[in-house]
Amino acid sequence: MFKFRLVIACLAVAGLSACLDNDLERGLAGAAGGAIVADAFGGDPVTGAIVGGAGGALCDEFTRQCR
Numbered sequence: 092m093f094k095f096r097l098v099i100a101c102l103a104v105a106g107l108s109a110c111l112d113n114d115l116e117r118g119l120a121g122a123a124g125g126a127i128v129a130d131a132f133g134g135d136p137v138t139g140a141i142v143g144g145a146g147g148a149l150c151d152e153f154t155r156q157c158r
Contacts, residue, residue, distance in 0.1 A: 097131045114148045121147020 111117045125143015126136040 094131045098128060114151065117150060118144045118148035121145070121150075 111120060122140040122144030125139035125141070125146070127139075128143070129139025130136045
């Protein structure tokens with residue numbers, strides 16, 4: 092149950108990442124969220140941070156939600 096709540100909290104924070112001003116801020120928020128979610132599911136937090144950071148930094152290139 093703890094992991095479920097942690098994932099829901101990370102998703103809520105990720106939803107707010109669109110409110111950040113630039114790619115660096117979105118990338119840092121994505122990296123933090125990715126590391127936490129990867130660790131919660133037993134994955135490698137470094138890999139989660141890399142994937143989350145890339146997703147956060149590039150989200151405005153592919154969607155209209157991050158603009």
